[in-house]
Amino acid sequence: MTNPKTRWTANAIPDQTGRTAVVTGANTGLGFETAKALAAKGANVVLAVRNLDKGRSAADLIARRHPGADVSLQELDLTSLDSIRAAADELKARYDGIDLLINNAGVMWTPKSTTTDGFELQFGTNHLGHFALTGLLLDRLLPVAGSRVVTVSSIGHRILADIHFDDLQWERSYHRVPAYGQAKLANLLFTYELQRRLTAAGQDTIAAAAHPGGSDTELARHLPDFLAPVFSLISQPAAMGALPTLRAAIDPAVLGGQYYGPDGFGEMRGYPKVVASSDTSHDADLQRRLWTVSEELTGVTYPIGVPAR
Incomplete structure (x- = not known):
């Protein structure tokens, strides 16, 4: 574990006044803690949420804890490409520049289900939804010095994980654990390819990834009953789980393509550090x-060229 003297905490976040951060899934759990920490340091934080009532409650709570916090709402349903396009249009109309896009929202181990557009729910929400949103907002990030795209992955990217191009939507058979692994692996593949394209295009914007270890949030609501008590014992509070995301988003030492996670045993708990995927x-x-497949499925192409191989 990291030396206590070098542990990175939210106290290390510098003044964020004048910066705009869009955080998906910010009404609860990791997203809420991420948004709250950024707002506490003066950022203009956009809570991009599916449920506006829950979003308002989250914004009110942040405002009560940090009077004067600059927090706004954006309706966003990552299970609908129409909603994603509408949200991107509204955000681009409101902001000429975006400093941080934090792709946090997600679902885990859900029963078999599909998005509005017919994608398997975990792959569609966790990967394709964020792929589309990032591509649609990238022209607001590229001109901003020091802008970042941070995508939240998971330890689960290692569990029975592969990209099943022969059955991406799990139509022939469905297993919720490897389906989650596929979605979280896709988050990392996306981050690394995005960084390669940004570098090749000579852009200052960087892409990084993070994972929260085992964090006590609503994301775990689909865990089997026999696993819930065990997970509760080994998991950490959401505020700790949000630290890798925050460090990836804020630490000036972060390099494009880096991946942050907890420093404890098995990367389940602890303070954020660079980890391997x-x-x-x-x-x-x-x-x-x-x-290429993600572009075809979402209809979203990025305003940066394809790097030479």
Whole structure:
């Protein structure tokens, strides 16, 4: 575990006044803690949420804890490409520049279900929804010095994880654990390919990823009953789970393509540090193939060129 003297905490976040951060899934859990920490340091934080009532409650809570916090709402349903396009249009109309896009929202181990557009729910929400949103907002990030895209992955990207191009939507058979692994692996493949394209295009914007370890949030509501008590014992509070995301978003030492997670045993708990991801996540051919398929499925293309191989 990291030396106590070098542990990174939310206290290390510098003044964020004048910066705009869009955080998906910010009404609860990791997203709420991320948004709250940024708002406490003066950022203009946009809570991009599906449920506006829950979003208002979250915004009110942040305002009560940090009077004067600059917090606003944006309706966003990552299970609907129409909603994603509408949200992107509204955000671009409101903001000429976006400093931080934090792709936090997600679902885990859900029963078999599909998005509005017919994508398997976990792959569609966790990966394709954020792929589309990022592509649609990227022209607001590129001109902003020091802008970042941070995508939240998971330890689960290693669990029975592969990209099943022969059945991406799990139509032939469905297993919720490997389906989650596929979605979280896709988050990393996306991050690394996005960074390669940003670098090749000579852009200052960077892409990074993070994972929260085992964090006590609503994301775990689909855990089997026999696992819930065990997970409760080994998990950490959401405020700790949000630290890797915050560090990836804020620490000036972060490099494009880095991945942050907890420093404790098995990366389940602890303070954020650079961690390794699976060999599969670094497969450049797999990254490129997933990118192409994601463009085809979402209809979203990015305003940066394809890097030479």
